[in-house]
Amino acid sequence: MKNIVILGSTGSIGVSALDVIKTLGPDYKVLAISAGRNGDLFLKQVLEFKPKYATVASQESYDKIKDLIPAEVKLLTPTPESLCELASLKEADLIINGLVGAAGFKPLMAAIKAGKVIALANKEPIVMAGSVIMQECQKYGATIVPVDSEPSAVFQSLENCDIHTYRQEAKNIKKVLLTASGGPFLKYKGNLDDVKPEQALAHPRWKMGKKITIDSATLMNKGFETIEIMHLFNLPLEKVKIVVHPQSIVHSAVEYEDGAIVAELSNPDMRLPIQYAITYPKRYPCPVKPLSILDMARLDFMEPDFSAFPCLSLAQHAAKKGGSFGAVLNGADEVCVEAFLKGQIKFTDIAKIISKVFSTHEADFKEKITLEDALSFDSWARQKAKEFIK
Numbered sequence: 001m002k003n004i005v006i007l008g009s010t011g012s013i014g015v016s017a018l019d020v021i022k023t024l025g026p027d028y029k030v031l032a033i034s035a036g037r038n039g040d041l042f043l044k045q046v047l048e049f050k051p052k053y054a055t056v057a058s059q060e061s062y063d064k065i066k067d068l069i070p071a072e073v074k075l076l077t078p079t080p081e082s083l084c085e086l087a088s089l090k091e092a093d094l095i096i097n098g099l100v101g102a103a104g105f106k107p108l109m110a111a112i113k114a115g116k117v118i119a120l121a122n123k124e125p126i127v128m129a130g131s132v133i134m135q136e137c138q139k140y141g142a143t144i145v146p147v148d149s150e151p152s153a154v155f156q157s158l159e160n161c162d163i164h165t166y167r168q169e170a171k172n173i174k175k176v177l178l179t180a181s182g183g184p185f186l187k188y189k190g191n192l193d194d195v196k197p198e199q200a201l202a203h204p205r206w207k208m209g210k211k212i213t214i215d216s217a218t219l220m221n222k223g224f225e226t227i228e229i230m231h232l233f234n235l236p237l238e239k240v241k242i243v244v245h246p247q248s249i250v251h252s253a254v255e256y257e258d259g260a261i262v263a264e265l266s267n268p269d270m271r272l273p274i275q276y277a278i279t280y281p282k283r284y285p286c287p288v289k290p291l292s293i294l295d296m297a298r299l300d301f302m303e304p305d306f307s308a309f310p311c312l313s314l315a316q317h318a319a320k321k322g323g324s325f326g327a328v329l330n331g332a333d334e335v336c337v338e339a340f341l342k343g344q345i346k347f348t349d350i351a352k353i354i355s356k357v358f359s360t361h362e363a364d365f366k367e368k369i370t371l372e373d374a375l376s377f378d379s380w381a382r383q384k385a386k387e388f389i390k
Contacts, residue, residue, distance in 0.1 A: 013098030130231030223315020
């Protein structure tokens with residue numbers, strides 16, 4: 001029996017994880033779930049999966065559903081501490097962190113300090129403080145298994161796909177080929193100044209939450225994944241090469257020193273990498289349409305256009321500099337994406353404002369940071385980005 005905690009159960013990762021668990025059978029048990037503001041869906045999930053623990057972040061949702069929760073389910077009060085409590089439950093075997101943005105930072109650290117195995121979809125904490133987080137994993141005996149399709153593909157393509165040694169195995173890697181779909185504007189002929197949120201949210205391959213979908217449209221998400229892969233697999237930036245692959249069939253590949261390239265191919269569906277993280281090292285039938293190689297007409301690969309998607313250059317700058325720049329990148333990006341979704345700034349303003357925040361931060365750059373520093377710089381960047389938006 002594997003007891004599973006899902007943080008962010010009503011988001012795209014959480015919904016897919018629950019769908020996977022439902023098909024896996026009685027050996028996989030939902031121990032606890034958390035949600036943000038979608039109280040109606042959260043209540044349905046509680047009634048269907050009957051977790052031992054649950055919590056919802058919104059006080060309004062909490063008040064609405066608290067009397068409808070079965071007596072055998074312990075509903076925790078809507079506080080950040082409740083998320084940390086779920087992330088560190090003694091009886092939990094696996095923590096799925098599907099939270100969005102910096103909100104997942106403290107629960108991730110709680111899980112690490114409890115020595116848990118963490119299936120991580122919430123890449124932003126790694127962007128903010130990857131070096132420190134990996135040191136904490138080593139200190140407390142915790143392990144991070146990537147859930148996002150591309151980092152998962154890298155993990156699956158390693159010679160020795162051992163959860164305890166994969167960072168050491170990375171020394172044999174010549175290069176990681178990190179694939180990107182290119183998003184909805186890969187072949188866009190119009191002026192990106194004029195695109196609306198609904199256009200940016202119309203991803204051609206993946207159905208995801210709003211934040212990650214906008215980050216995919218700007219290619220910031222691929223910059224975030226570059227930083228994530230560097231830390232998870234102990235690789236320098238020059239060993240991570242971004243390749244645009246519109247079909248989203250090859251989810252990433254590893255090129256070894258002898259010239260061999262090992263890749264993971266599948267239909268674009270997050271349930272597959274989520275299931276692999278849940279069942280690792282075993283594989284079971286998955287509720288994803290199998291990929292038919294005979295039906296693949298072609299696979300295209302091309303260099304990314306850094307001039308059209310400046311967020312990618314900004315993320316790579318943060319990756320090169322390290323230290324406090326990751327936290328600044330994350331904080332500024334979260335504020336800018338939210339502002340774009342609200343119609344307060346243009347699509348192209350996202351990169352412009354982050355660039356201004358970067359320029360302001362140069363004088364205060366800190367090469368070696370603590371976890372507290374990461375949160376502080378993230379907060380500073382949010383405030384500075386808001387000032388530029390005004």
